[in-house]
Amino acid sequence: MLVAFDPGRNVGVAYVSPAGELLCAAVVPPEDVTAVEVPPGATVLVGDGTGSAAVVAALRSAGHEPVLVPEEGTTLEARELYFRDHPPGLLMRLLPRGMRWPGRPLDDYAAYAIALRHLRGREKGGPA
Numbered sequence: 001m002l003v004a005f006d007p008g009r010n011v012g013v014a015y016v017s018p019a020g021e022l023l024c025a026a027v028v029p030p031e032d033v034t035a036v037e038v039p040p041g042a043t044v045l046v047g048d049g050t051g052s053a054a055v056v057a058a059l060r061s062a063g064h065e066p067v068l069v070p071e072e073g074t075t076l077e078a079r080e081l082y083f084r085d086h087p088p089g090l091l092m093r094l095l096p097r098g099m100r101w102p103g104r105p106l107d108d109y110a111a112y113a114i115a116l117r118h119l120r121g122r123e124k125g126g127p128a
Contacts, residue, residue: 002119004115005036007051011027011032011051013025013028014112022081071114074114078106078110078113081109
């Protein structure tokens with residue numbers, strides 16, 4: 001299992017299967033990162049953007065060794081993933097794709113995008 005974190009004002013958390021299936025996701029305040037349950041043997045991933053140093057430090061203090069994953073562009077990926085899982089209604093579909101935006105934060109889906117990016121990198125022979 002992968003547990004991915006998208007750092008920022010809020011921290012997105014995504015639990016992802018090795019096959020890339022989103023199992024569970026949440027958005028937590030940065031001060032609650034150490035309270036996030038990480039199953040034994042899970043790979044912990046953190047996006048390398050703004051706020052990553054604090055999240056990495058918090059996770060290390062909780063006994064985890066996170067892997068940094070490039071997170072550039074994950075917000076756009078998060079929007080696509082969100083609408084894949086929650087298809088837009090008729091009126092929203094009339095808007096061009098670039099103008100569609102869900103009515104909620106996407107930090108959890110950005111964490112999901114980070115996990116998928118890590119899995120794609122492993123498939124291509126990158127770091128595990």
